[in-house]
Amino acid sequence: MTGEACPTVDWSALAQRYRSRPSAIDRLVGIAIETNRDTAVTLRALAQAGDADAIRPIAHGLAGGAHAIAAYPVADLATRVDAACRLAAPEAFVLARELAAGVDSLLAELLRHRSAHGGPASSPSR
Numbered sequence: 001m002t003g004e005a006c007p008t009v010d011w012s013a014l015a016q017r018y019r020s021r022p023s024a025i026d027r028l029v030g031i032a033i034e035t036n037r038d039t040a041v042t043l044r045a046l047a048q049a050g051d052a053d054a055i056r057p058i059a060h061g062l063a064g065g066a067h068a069i070a071a072y073p074v075a076d077l078a079t080r081v082d083a084a085c086r087l088a089a090p091e092a093f094v095l096a097r098e099l100a101a102g103v104d105s106l107l108a109e110l111l112r113h114r115s116a117h118g119g120p121a122s123s124p125s126r
Helices: 011-017 023-036 039-049 052-068 072-086 092-116
Strands: none
Touching (some): 023 039, 023 052, 023 092, 039 052, 052 092, 072 092
């Protein structure tokens, strides 16, 4: 799984989930963009450093956040990274890099969505 091939959001599932509150989708998209702006860079740096203890909580949080916005492939990969880190599995760092690519793809998709729905197209700077 690479950043280019990683499917991102299941928009129809998300629309179905929030059918009675469609404005919640744009709010969740904004939150996901804000909270994950630096996540991919952080994951890559921690993978390079071999710091599974620091990767694990990031992956755990990503699993829940990605699931909330129906980004199931990213959520599933984040769950795998969390488990690999917990078990000190050798593939944890490779998976963390794959997760970073998935986060990049997810953010690009979320930014496209936000732009198409009247929001700013680029991630706001701090």
